Amino acid sequence: MIIWTDRRGKRMEAPRQPTRRVRQSTTKVDIAGFTPELLPYLGQAAYFQLGMFENLALAISTAPDLTAKEELSAAAGRALAKHQGLVAEIRRRGGEPAEVMAGFSSRLDAFREQTAGADWHELLLSCYLAGGFLDDFFIRLSDGLPGDVGPRVAHLLGQDAGTDVFVTHLKAAIGADPALGSHLALWGRRLVGDTLLVARSALPMEGITADESRIEPVFTELIAAHTRRMDGLGLTA
């Protein structure tokens, strides 16, 4: 954990641009050594999206009004579509989705539990921050996938995540209650720590230990995007 904490100081150097452009303008990191094998990659990305879907379903159930419920149902539908798209890729390769996902379920279940939050606003911030971070992370890793599956997965995961609902409701709540803002800023900082850990644990060990410094720029980008999300809500990252 310490290594990521130390590196957080660098995150502000990244230019304030939309995530996609930042990724393109950064010196290309050869990600291939860090991308897991295809089926394990698809399995963990698919299981992560299923967890996002479950979080969004929980947010729907606990939403304070029908408009929020309705907006969140669209976001849940998109997470489910991402999950199902990844499951289709697993089947296309003759994999059994439940088997392929099984190795990642306990780690990702624990992550979901740690980041579910104590109330609706914390949950919403988790969906926005952890969801945004790990979508970007899996898109980034997809560069190292063989054949044409990488671009296809990147397209699937890069689809409009319907994040307006998070931003709208969080900004309104923070605007109405500055104490909530401080509270959520703390929560956001905790989330990025847990999210970095789960992202790091998704990488094959041998790649990481062999050349730790090569993966660093990828995390710098991802943290910069996280900081922009926090800033957009008026929260100090």
Place this chain on the structure above:
Amino acid sequence: MIIWTDRRGKRMEAPRQPTRRVRQSTTKVDIAGFTPELLPYLGQAAYFQLGMFENLALAISTAPDLTAKEELSAAAGRALAKHQGLVAEIRRRGGEPAEVMAGFSSRLDAFREQTAGADWHELLLSCYLAGGFLDDFFIRLSDGLPGDVGPRVAHLLGQDAGTDVFVTHLKAAIGADPALGSHLALWGRRLVGDTLLVARSALPMEGITADESRIEPVFTELIAAHTRRMDGLGLTA
């Protein structure tokens, strides 16, 4: 409530055929007087599907294994697609979905709470029985909608509900534990009572009180389909 209980004796007279065929072969009931106005119809059908989706999401979260999780996620996706299709119909008519659904939320929330069950098997049986019953019910009422919206809604709601997952898991669990079978048979009987009440309350009062006997054949059909679902699981209705 008594009126429905009394009528349950008639349910066995209906031929054992798939629901759709039964509906076509029954003497046509003029449903028009019983169908609510278009927007209230769409609002309650949409909110019901959202509740089904929430129940399925809960079933996913509490599923005992990844295969069940994965199968249920497909069923949840279908419920969400039905909800979104109905919401699209509301918008097409200039309605604001949250407003149109608002009048039905407390009744349907209470219904969902009553029928959620105490464990995964009870919840699965609710999704299967209450979901099947009310899908059929709203399809039946759609005959009375104006213009081309009726057939469109019937098509949307009649799409494969992905009920295999319910039947497979419930049959396996009941086969392994006869006591669970007796328990779920009781639960199924309670469910049909609550479901009939919520269906009845979805009908405009004036239509019902004016000519109660005219709606009876519709409920007879719906209960026959319910009994077939129970029988298919080896449960006595």
